[in-house]
Amino acid sequence: MSAMDDLMAYQRDTEALGQVAGRLEWDQETMMPRGAAEQRGEEIGALEGILHARRTDPRIGDWLEKAEPEDEVDEAYLRHIRRSFERQTKIPAALAVELARVTSVAQGIWAEARAANDVEQFLPTLEKVVALKREQAAHLADGGDLYDALIDDYEEGATAESLGAMFDRMRPRLVALRAAVMGAAHQPAPLRGHFPAEAQMRLARKLASGFGYDWACGRLDLSVHPFSSGSGTDTRITTRVVEGDPFNCFYSTIHETGHACYEQGVDADYLLTPLGGGVSMGVHESQSRIYENQLGRSRPFTGWLYAQMTDTFGDLGLGDAEAFHGAVNRVHAGFIRTEADEVHYNLHIMLRFALERELIGGTLEVRDLEEAWNTRFAQDFGVAVDQPAHGMLQDVHWSVGLFGYFPTYALGNVYAGCLNKALRAAVPGMDEALARGDATPATEWLRENLQRHGGLYRPRDTVRRACGFEPDEGPLLDYLEAKFSEIYGL
Amino acid sequence: MSAMDDLMAYQRDTEALGQVAGRLEWDQETMMPRGAAEQRGEEIGALEGILHARRTDPRIGDWLEKAEPEDEVDEAYLRHIRRSFERQTKIPAALAVELARVTSVAQGIWAEARAANDVEQFLPTLEKVVALKREQAAHLADGGDLYDALIDDYEEGATAESLGAMFDRMRPRLVALRAAVMGAAHQPAPLRGHFPAEAQMRLARKLASGFGYDWACGRLDLSVHPFSSGSGTDTRITTRVVEGDPFNCFYSTIHETGHACYEQGVDADYLLTPLGGGVSMGVHESQSRIYENQLGRSRPFTGWLYAQMTDTFGDLGLGDAEAFHGAVNRVHAGFIRTEADEVHYNLHIMLRFALERELIGGTLEVRDLEEAWNTRFAQDFGVAVDQPAHGMLQDVHWSVGLFGYFPTYALGNVYAGCLNKALRAAVPGMDEALARGDATPATEWLRENLQRHGGLYRPRDTVRRACGFEPDEGPLLDYLEAKFSEIYGL
Known part of the structure; x- marks a missing residue:
């Protein structure tokens, strides 16, 4: 040997x-x-x-x-x-x-x-x-x-400087988009009603299948916080069910399916080796986000979901598929990161990134953190934090020492934006498939171009190879501006 | 330190x-x-x-x-x-x-x-x-x-000589009882019908509760072969469901509940120490068997179960609780150990004990095993083995090297007989409680007198201390003869 x-x-x-x-x-x-x-x-x-x-x-x-x-x-x-x-x-x-x-x-x-x-x-x-x-x-x-x-x-290779520069470029466009959307005359109505748990779970399974989740090598269960777990041939996902809010269950399921498909898609030769899982938090999050947002919240896919839901639950009280698309993508003010929509989400992350960078750098004292949080929140979100549980006390991360983790969420969104651009260019008929509830052409492309490599390349290289261009924030911001301008008639 | x-x-x-x-x-x-x-x-x-x-x-x-x-x-x-x-x-x-x-x-x-x-x-x-x-x-x-x-x-301390002598004393009485029962004029009718899986599982949970299983420290699931697993505060059980045979589910559940209550009953001070589980296979099996047979198949308990089952499934087509008791305890000819009733079971074990003792002792060659099995089976069961899958090929044990394991099953039955005698003498009102589906007084007595000790004493000492007398085959044989003489009108 x-x-x-x-x-x-x-x-x-x-x-x-x-x-x-x-x-x-x-x-x-x-x-x-x-x-x-x-x-x-x-x-x-x-x-x-x-x-x-x-x-x-x-x-x-x-x-x-x-x-x-x-x-x-x-x-x-x-x-x-x-x-x-x-x-x-x-x-x-x-x-x-x-x-x-x-x-x-x-x-x-x-x-x-x-x-x-x-x-x-x-x-x-x-x-x-x-x-x-x-x-x-x-x-x-x-x-x-x-x-x-x-x-x-x-996130091997990522630095505060490069992330900070990228976030600085993203921030004004996102703040402007947020303000425009929130001030728009047309505001989509939210979905309301009672959606029995068992029927939600049946549809959740259908969603996971539609994205190519391999049930022979996984399972779906309930947990308080949805997560995916394991690698290779044993990659399990969980979701949660709120009977008044089926999107919680459905989009958690799709999100975790993204993580799980990545793990299931790694080359079988890498099983139980250091290459046998997702390469980084950011790249992992790019898979969960592109499944959840660019694919799962796309108009063709929500059209299919609308039909599924009316079949399952009867009239949803929204009128039509277009109104349903608005409800799925509804932008709403809120203090809590985990409940944020696509427009607000990255603003939450940038705030945490800026503050924890200073905390670790020694330029912000812990005792000044609350004020710094609240000041920044008011700037970016246009409202004042009403209580600490809605402010700096909302996330578990810092208490358990997860400094440096938050930026990978936003990086995942940025990578998802790039991958979506490349995917759309490479795979014709994507929208037609999504309109049938079939996202497997996306999973196949992602598997072939990204997922199968596991830890073979460095995180950023993994995404660059799949995209064919240097990843940056442009495609994500273009996508967000186009999508929400259209929905909100900006 | x-x-x-x-x-x-x-x-x-x-x-x-x-x-x-x-x-x-x-x-x-x-x-x-x-x-x-x-x-x-x-x-x-x-x-x-x-x-x-x-x-x-x-x-x-x-x-x-x-x-x-x-x-x-x-x-x-x-x-x-x-x-x-x-x-x-x-x-x-x-x-x-x-x-x-x-x-x-x-x-x-x-x-x-x-x-x-x-x-x-x-x-x-x-x-x-x-x-x-x-x-x-x-x-x-x-x-x-x-x-x-x-x-x-x-089974620490058990020897082939002492087990062999005990089995030699048991064999003629069991062979005689088996022959008498099988030749009796009155033969109870078996239970027939369709019993939906979900309703079986609901009743199975009720059964486990009735024996004092602590759900905060365990759970019940389905598996191909029922088993119990874990110690201390995480002691799980499984059962199986056959829709034509609810006794399979119910008595598997009670059996595994016996194993699990033993583990749950060990003194919490012994958690994660060498004393923190059941002391031996034989003593473990004594707990599962006394729960399943002496308690779970007793007339007061089957009376309660009859009422539960008619409530759940409607008329069982058996007439009355007495006929139901007969159906639960029905003795039937068969080749397979795992399907054997109380009268036949120990005969299956003694056969395996005798043969594996000779195999390991070097007085029986593997090539002569089939003939030895079939000869002995005809002697004790009164019928000839019809095919190897019903004979020496039926159990997995020998293939995986489990020689010396079989006798602990019969020893468990012997210990269960002794413990039942001591329990009945010590706990007044046992039958009244069982008639309400409540076996917790038995679990309490067993916990106090046996289960809590875990591995503190040697296996045989553990049983002797609980019983207050030297354990032997007498109480089990007396119990079997009395019970089946009555049911079969011998």
């Missing part, structure tokens, strides 16, 4: 154990009896301990030194393993333990503070988390930018 | 990882998408590799040498850990690998041979498995009896 073989055999078991951890998380959110929470914590803790020990095993360093790659796939394997090993070993064990301890407690304190609408209650904890993340970033950054070092964990 | 503390902390993680493996098995039988089988094999393999390495880690030997127990609980911890460590380390790694390899292939070959009804197809493989199990037993036995060494894995 060569060093390369040894390393890959070792890595394969680690990947398999990582999948096991994923199964446990899926079970916890879908199936686990409520009384098992504490015991499950110990079970996951034991498994994470094994995984951490494996990922920092000094033998990896030896193998990496001796391993001789034979092709670009081997090189990509080594690149991923080296990257993970170096990140893990740069962080002192004591700091890793302290971070795990503090963020685990912080999540509970954050939840209580949000429930109590009390920022003060959360600040000392958030200060601790920020201090520890800055310390962690300093170990990772090798003298470089602290925030870049954190972003790199979720 | 003392050696005792180090050892227990290490063991706790191992126990937690063992629970994780259990969750994966549960998932595989209930939830896993069918396309994930191969990937799952790798995931389980990686986890089993970790578990095996942990269980044979040389540090355990050092800790065991230095650990100083402070009380009987510590002593029991050390006893279990030492026992497991010694068993694992006595077997050469190459033999363990070869056994795993051969039995994994053998299971498939057995399944094909059974489907083809072809003994010859299976014999070379079974010969290999027997030879490897004899080799394994020789490593474990330290010059003692080979078969004892294998039994000891499932």
Whole structure:
């Protein structure tokens, strides 16, 4: 056995154990009896301990030194393993333990503070988390930018500078679009009514099938927060059902189907290797977003969905498919990121990006965060935050130390915009297929041009290769302006 | 940290990882998408590799040498850990690998041979498995009896000699009872009809509740073969539904509820320790059997079930509760162990015990097994085996190397007989409660007197302490003779 073989055999078991951890998380959110929470914590803790020990095993360093790659796939394997090993070993064990301890407690304190609408209650904890993340970033950054070092964990190669410049270009156009849409004379009516859970779930399954989700290698269940989980031949999705709001179930399902199709679409040869899943958070989000928005909220597809829903639920009280398209794409004021429409969403992200960049950079103190949030929110959204639970306390991310994660959501939207442009140019008859509820031509194109590569190329290269051009914010903004101008008669 | 503390902390993680493996098995039988089988094999393999390495880690030997127990609980911890460590380390790694390899292939070959009804197809493989199990037993036995060494894995302290003597005492009484029952003039009619799956499952949940199953720490799902899984606060059960035979679902559910209540009833202090589950296969089976048979098939309980079923399904076409009791307890000729009634069941086990004892002892050749099986079957069951799939090819056990496992089923029945005698003497009003569908007084007594101890005492001592007398076959045989004499008017 060569060093390369040894390393890959070792890595394969680690990947398999990582999948096991994923199964446990899926079970916890879908199936686990409520009384098992504490015991499950110990079970996951034991498994994470094994995984951490494996990922920092000094033998990896030896193998990496001796391993001789034979092709670009081997090189990509080594690149991923080296990257993970170096990140893990740069962080002192004591700091890793302290971070795990503090963020685990912080999540509970954050939840209580949000429930109590009390920022003060959360600040000392958030200060601790920020201090520890800055310390962690300093170990990772090798003298470089602290925030870049954190972003790199979720999006290899992305930097605060390039993201910041892109967001600066996006912001004025989005703010202007938002203001125009909200001030438009024509405002689509929202969908109202009661939509029984079982019928919603039947249609949700049909939606997932329509996007090419492979049921032999996955399943759909309910959870409080929708998610997708697992890689390769076991890629499961969840959704939720609100009987007054079927779009919640349907578009969560389509979103998670996008994530899952990406995982299912990776070349089977990469199963249980470092290339065997989506390459980054941003590219992952590009798949979920293009499925959800550019495809799932397109006029031909909502036309088909309108017919499905009237068949299932009877008259929807909206008049026609055109009004239904408006209801699906309705832009509404709101404080909460997770409830935001396509026009507002990226403004939420840019706000968080700007603030966390400053927090990690040391130019914004935690105690000044609320004011900074509220000021920026008023600028971009045209309304004042009415309570902390609708402001800086709304997201769990910071309490658990996820700094550098938020921008990948907006990057996913930007990539989705680029991929949609390329897809439309490459696949004729897309709209006709969507009008039949069939998005599989899109999945096939995405699989062939992006999904199958898994982690073979770097994130941005993965998207560039699929698009045939350098990705930037242009196609997304053009798409948003065209779509919402038309719907709102701007 | 003392050696005792180090050892227990290490063991706790191992126990937690063992629970994780259990969750994966549960998932595989209930939830896993069918396309994930191969990937799952790798995931389980990686986890089993970790578990095996942990269980044979040389540090355990050092800790065991230095650990100083402070009380009987510590002593029991050390006893279990030492026992497991010694068993694992006595077997050469190459033999363990070869056994795993051969039995994994053998299971498939057995399944094909059974489907083809072809003994010859299976014999070379079974010969290999027997030879490897004899080799394994020789490593474990330290010059003692080979078969004892294998039994000891499932039932600490049980020996072929004591089991053989007990089975020799049971056999004539069971053979006589079987003949008398089958020759009786009065034969109860079987239940016939169509019983919708959903209604069966609703009643199955009610049954589990009636026996005190804690739903906050468990759940009920469907699987091909019913099983219970997990320990402590996450103890799940499965059942199956055959729409023409609701007793299949109901009594499988009660049986698995017995296993699960045992796990749920273990003292919470023992969670994720070597004492945190049922102490042995035999004692485990005593819980499932007393729930299923002595309680669940008792006249007061079937009276309640009759009312429930007529409420749910309408007229059952049997006439009255008495006829229903007869249908539940109907004794029927049959070749298959898993379909056997209370009168036939132990005869199936004794046959397998006698044959596998000789196979492992070297006094019966694999090529002579079929004839030996068929001869013995004709003697005890009064009919000739009509085809190998109904004879020596019916069970999976031998193909996967489970020699020494069968006798624990009969031992469980014997223990259930003893516990039932003690329970009836100790708990007044048992029949009145059962007549209301309430078996929780039995669960409470069993929890207090047996279940809560987990692995604290040795298996036989566990039962003896609960009963207040030395367990033997007497109470079971008395119970069977009385019950079936009455039902069949002997």
